[in-house]
Amino acid sequence: MARVTINDIAKYAEVGKSTVSRYFNGGYVKEETRNKIEKVCREYNYQPNYVAKSLKAKHSYQIGVITPSITSRTASRVLTALDEELRQSGYTPILINTNHNRNRELQSLDSFTRMNVEGVILLATEITKAHKELIQRMSVPVVILAQKMSGTVNVTFDDYHAGYDVGMKIGKTAKHPCLVMVSKYDKAVGVDRRKGILDGLAERKVKDIDIIETDFSFDTSRQAVQAYLAEHVPDAMICATDTIALAAFKEIHRKGYEIPKDISLISFGGYTVSQVLTPSLCTVKFDYELEGRTGADLILDMIMGKTAKSVRIGYEILEGESVK
Amino acid sequence: MARVTINDIAKYAEVGKSTVSRYFNGGYVKEETRNKIEKVCREYNYQPNYVAKSLKAKHSYQIGVITPSITSRTASRVLTALDEELRQSGYTPILINTNHNRNRELQSLDSFTRMNVEGVILLATEITKAHKELIQRMSVPVVILAQKMSGTVNVTFDDYHAGYDVGMKIGKTAKHPCLVMVSKYDKAVGVDRRKGILDGLAERKVKDIDIIETDFSFDTSRQAVQAYLAEHVPDAMICATDTIALAAFKEIHRKGYEIPKDISLISFGGYTVSQVLTPSLCTVKFDYELEGRTGADLILDMIMGKTAKSVRIGYEILEGESVK
DNA sequence: TTGAAAGCGGTACCAG
DNA sequence: CTGGTACCGCTTTCAA
Numbered sequence A, B: 001m002a003r004v005t006i007n008d009i010a011k012y013a014e015v016g017k018s019t020v021s022r023y024f025n026g027g028y029v030k031e032e033t034r035n036k037i038e039k040v041c042r043e044y045n046y047q048p049n050y051v052a053k054s055l056k057a058k059h060s061y062q063i064g065v066i067t068p069s070i071t072s073r074t075a076s077r078v079l080t081a082l083d084e085e086l087r088q089s090g091y092t093p094i095l096i097n098t099n100h101n102r103n104r105e106l107q108s109l110d111s112f113t114r115m116n117v118e119g120v121i122l123l124a125t126e127i128t129k130a131h132k133e134l135i136q137r138m139s140v141p142v143v144i145l146a147q148k149m150s151g152t153v154n155v156t157f158d159d160y161h162a163g164y165d166v167g168m169k170i171g172k173t174a175k176h177p178c179l180v181m182v183s184k185y186d187k188a189v190g191v192d193r194r195k196g197i198l199d200g201l202a203e204r205k206v207k208d209i210d211i212i213e214t215d216f217s218f219d220t221s222r223q224a225v226q227a228y229l230a231e232h233v234p235d236a237m238i239c240a241t242d243t244i245a246l247a248a249f250k251e252i253h254r255k256g257y258e259i260p261k262d263i264s265l266i267s268f269g270g271y272t273v274s275q276v277l278t279p280s281l282c283t284v285k286f287d288y289e290l291e292g293r294t295g296a297d298l299i300l301d302m303i304m305g306k307t308a309k310s311v312r313i314g315y316e317i318l319e320g321e322s323v324k
Numbered sequence C: 001t002t003g004a005a006a007g008c009g010g011t012a013c014c015a016g
Numbered sequence D: 001c002t003g004g005t006a007c008c009g010c011t012t013t014c015a016a
Helices: A006-013 A017-024 A031-044 A050-056 A073-088 A102-114 A129-136 A159-171 A187-203 A218-231 A242-254 A288-303 B006-013 B017-024 B031-044 B050-056 B073-088 B102-114 B129-136 B159-171 B187-203 B218-231 B242-254 B288-303
Strands: A062-067 A092-097 A119-123 A142-145 A153-157 A177-182 A210-214 A236-239 A264-269 A282-286 A311-313 A315-318 B062-067 B092-097 B119-123 B142-145 B153-157 B177-182 B210-214 B236-239 B264-269 B282-286 B311-313 B315-318
Touching: A006 A017, A006 A031, A017 A031, A050 B050, A050 B102, A062 A073, A062 A102, A073 A092, A073 A119, A073 A288, A073 B092, A092 A102, A092 B073, A092 B092, A102 A119, A102 A129, A102 B050, A119 A288, A142 A288, A153 A159, A153 A288, A159 A187, A159 A236, A159 A264, A159 A282, A159 A315, A177 A187, A177 A218, A177 A242, A210 A218, A218 A242, A236 A242, A242 A264, A288 A311, B006 B017, B006 B031, B017 B031, B062 B073, B062 B102, B073 B092, B073 B119, B073 B288, B092 B102, B102 B119, B102 B129, B119 B288, B142 B288, B153 B159, B153 B288, B159 B187, B159 B236, B159 B264, B159 B282, B159 B315, B177 B187, B177 B218, B177 B242, B210 B218, B218 B242, B236 B242, B242 B264, B288 B311
Parallel strands: A062 A092, A062 A119, A119 A142, A142 A153, A153 A311, A177 A210, A177 A236, A236 A264, A264 A282, B062 B092, B062 B119, B119 B142, B142 B153, B153 B311, B177 B210, B177 B236, B236 B264, B264 B282
Antiparallel strands: A282 A315, B282 B315
């Protein structure tokens, strides 16, 4: 049962092991020799070992991908696209899911360089100083998705303007909107998106604004909205993500309000479920697949030695029946 | 920028490299020597390279995980739990997403053995002969989730009995139900679950049954249901998954029917969204987290040399308002 | 306690 | 074209 190695093959095929190596890497091998080797390899079911290979070889063709979660629609869409794009270029993505454990995120960055990956893609939520330090002195290229970090290459959405457009849209009819936002530690969603919304509302002269905070989970959001609605009656709710909007949707109905007659509802995400609800949810759609593909392309460029520039991706408002 | 290696450390710390190796692997090192090494390592920011290490070492502490998708709620829940459990035992899961590409599934099995992983967990949908052959002669232990395969260790749900219970439940009031199922290539969902439902309905003497087939995607399901409803009027729809039920939900409403007055709706999954709908969806909840954790425990046992036995996991019916 | 030396399974240079 | 040989970075005897 012992692993068969290149030495075994060389011995049985009666050739040097460098010849076997050449056989597998497209070097000069005479037709006849080639056949002998092929036969022996099949017989012994030999496959060169990647670990040994990447110890000496300059390429491992592996790219590390770090994600905070795979349970979110957002992350899974980005990852799937990323994956596909990387593979098409002959690279294998190695995924590490930190499950929102910040410490593991740092460790993983480290693990990857020890695994000889050729580049790392980080699906970020929050960038701390620790991240910055570590990333600055990484020996392989790094691309950051979803958040900006000076001095690095990143792929982000235009959260500010998406927020602004939503603010302007809601500001047309609402007098007393409530924003259901996430923590400011998430720069893109918690800060930029929020600022855009507030600026958009300001443009419409809307002043009477409530802001409540939750996290990205359905349950927490539901409790937050429930607590809020117990004491306030907004005429619109602007949610940071579709999952949060789903929670708001449920609670608004439970309170007996009607959407959009009593309360307009709008959010960011563009998930499939938003169409299933009645009334359908008005939401800002981001092209997560494009984000993933772009991240993959950038890291490949960097590996090739080209200089890559950060990219910003647009958005589209999916009109729904949930807004007056 | 060149990687600092164990040789560098040995040189700078003025000790043998075997001593440095011992330092990192809990061998005998005098206090004084230990301090010298520690200092130098910190100064040069040295971290032993995993690749080189696992070439010679008996353990790589890596476990390969193959999944057909990460976009499905089901898969992502299983994976997250799996991940967490494996890490707690000091193992690192390496995830490969085949994105429903059967060929890549086979390749990945192969890749993993070449990467020196210590075991492989396969989140399966369909098991072909090619799978069987490959798995039989894998040199590391393999655990299969979600599908049964003789001669291997697997973790499955009791799809048959879950189906049976649903059949019995719907059979109480329905005379003309429609099953929206998936292909029989998926043994667990397409065959067992279906058979359970039919047996349950038979027990209730329900004879007038329609069966339509779709895949696991929302869009395909929507089309399938739409086409079906154009020509038939069932009094209940039993869907293979919650995603399919979501599609049915939308189409039933579009046709102007009421749930559950005109048509009862029930499915399998237990996703969060099912609670958000109005009426809320009646669904069979499987404990995917338990499935993941169990898979992890089994593979760890096998790696330790213990013999592991296949496990079957129960289920729970979440009552909802979508059934009469 | 420590270090020299022999691998682990490949790659790559170089002389033949 | 081919094979010998020197590594890659680390682990593991084994003798000192």
